[in-house]
Amino acid sequence: MLLALAGCVEEPVQPLVFGAITWPGYEPAYLARDLGFLDERQIHLAEFTNSTEVVRAMRNGRLHVAGLTLDEVLSLREAVPDLQVFMVVDVSNGADVLMVRRGIDNLGQLRGKRIGVEKTALGAYFLTLILRAANLSPKDVQVVSLPLDEQVQAYRSGSLDAVVTFGLVRGELSRLGAVALFDSTKVPDKIVDTLVVRAEDAVQYREQLRILTEAWFRAMHIIQNEPARAYPLMAQRERVQAADIGETLRGLVLLDKRKNLQQLAGAPAPLLDTAKEIQGILKQAGLPVGSDDLSLMVNSSIVAEAGLD
Numbered sequence: 001m002l003l004a005l006a007g008c009v010e011e012p013v014q015p016l017v018f019g020a021i022t023w024p025g026y027e028p029a030y031l032a033r034d035l036g037f038l039d040e041r042q043i044h045l046a047e048f049t050n051s052t053e054v055v056r057a058m059r060n061g062r063l064h065v066a067g068l069t070l071d072e073v074l075s076l077r078e079a080v081p082d083l084q085v086f087m088v089v090d091v092s093n094g095a096d097v098l099m100v101r102r103g104i105d106n107l108g109q110l111r112g113k114r115i116g117v118e119k120t121a122l123g124a125y126f127l128t129l130i131l132r133a134a135n136l137s138p139k140d141v142q143v144v145s146l147p148l149d150e151q152v153q154a155y156r157s158g159s160l161d162a163v164v165t166f167g168l169v170r171g172e173l174s175r176l177g178a179v180a181l182f183d184s185t186k187v188p189d190k191i192v193d194t195l196v197v198r199a200e201d202a203v204q205y206r207e208q209l210r211i212l213t214e215a216w217f218r219a220m221h222i223i224q225n226e227p228a229r230a231y232p233l234m235a236q237r238e239r240v241q242a243a244d245i246g247e248t249l250r251g252l253v254l255l256d257k258r259k260n261l262q263q264l265a266g267a268p269a270p271l272l273d274t275a276k277e278i279q280g281i282l283k284q285a286g287l288p289v290g291s292d293d294l295s296l297m298v299n300s301s302i303v304a305e306a307g308l309d
Contacts, residue, residue, distance in 0.1 A: 016201075016208035019046035019054055020067030021148070023167055024248045025090040025193045027234045028219040029067075029212065034233050035222070037215035042208050050147040051120040058083075064201045065212070070192040070271075071278050075121035077290025077297070082199040084299040087213065088255045088263045088271060092184040092191035095251030096122075097170050098130055099155075099178040100162040107134030107182060110141055113161035116154055119145040121287060122191070125278070127164050128285045129187050152176070167248050168240055184251075189274060202299055213306040217257055224254065257303055264300035271298055 020026035032038045033045055046063065048054045051072060058066040059079050067089065068076065077083050104110065107130065117123040123145075131137060146154055152172045154160050162181070163173060170180070184191050202209065223230040231242040238245070255263065263271045272294050282289050 015040065015042055015044045016064045016205045016212065017044045017046060017062065018065040018212065019048055019057055019063040021048050021051055021054060022238050023067070024234065024245055025252055025254070026067040028216045028223065030237055031223065031230060031233055032215035032219040034237070035219060037218055038212070043212050049149045051118060051122060052147060055120065058196070064205055065195055065197050065209070068194060068196055069122045070194055070275060071125040071282060072121040073194060073196055074275060074279050074282060074289050075287060078288045080198065081290055083196050083297065084199055084202055085194045085196050085264070085271065085297060086202065086209070086299045086302040087195040087216070088260050089193040089195060090252040090254050091189055092166070092193070093188070093251055093253050094183045094185045095248055096126055096166040096184040096191050097180045098162060098164055098182040099170060099173045100181045102177060102179060104162065104181065107136070110134055110162060111136060112141065114142045114144055114159065115162045115164060116144045116146045116151050116160040117164040118148050121282070123164055124285060124287055125282060126191065128281060129190060130164065130182050133182065133186065168238065168244055171244050171247065190278065192274060197299070199296070202302065209302050210305055213302055217306065220254055220256065223249070257306060260303045261300060264298050264303060268295070269298045269300065
């Protein structure tokens with residue numbers, strides 16, 4: 001009888017594991033933890049130094065939820081076909097940038113230059129957009145693959161003429177004398193940060209996903225309305241100045257619950273139009289993409305069920 005009763009005891013649910021790079025757009029999760037909105041016994045937050053590690057962790061099943069750009073999602077679907085976007089985090093509006101040495105005054109002067117770029121779908125995708133604007137091909141430049149956390153040192157050593165980068169690295173390169181030549185304002189709505197989950201995990205971890213989503217929007221509200229409270233905590237975690245956080249956020253459009261539903265709901269969801277356009281660019285650049293059928297890639301129900309407007 002005791003054995004039978006023991007068999008009826010439910011196994012404790014393992015914590016949902018969330019992972020993303022150090023990036024102000026993904027900070028609502030970590031800020032929510034610091035403010036006590038999240039219980040790490042239910043939701044564990046992992047941290048990564050570059051996007052390659054996040055993609056690898058999601059592919060290998062070490063993460064249930066990941067922060068990825070939409071182009072990275074499309075690329076990862078080749079290995080994880082049931083990947084679902086359940087939140088649109090932000091849209092880059094100047095945060096992604098091409099930094100160059102002084103003396104390079106126009107995109108045409110990139111011909112023959114050494115350009116550092118992270119070996120990710122986002123890096124290759126944004127470089128493709130830059131080269132298109134310059135009327136150049138990848139063969140016209142020297143592409144140097146570098147993780148995000150190695151870009152500053154490579155530039156400082158003199159081994160690069162330009163760097164495709166984003167966020168806080170931009171400020172560090174600027175302090176070394178680099179200048180912005182091209183940014184995501186020139187290609188509006190092309191770089192979108194998202195949160196993704198496998199379809200099976202969206203079912204198994206439904207309650208944790210609801211908790212994460214509600215905590216996310218609560219923290220985002222504080223970031224937008226109480227920066228004096230939020231920025232120092234974010235800056236301490238990212239080991240930068242609070243002013244650097246504000247500078248990066250000015251290059252982003254953060255999406256609340258209402259704006260998320262505008263992108264995720266509907267048949268088809270408006271986000272899919274953006275995804276199809278990006279998928280076409282990735283294909284033309286010879287980059288991997290998953291199935292052409294994107295109809296199951298968006299899951300609006302998690303945000304819709306979140307209790308915080």
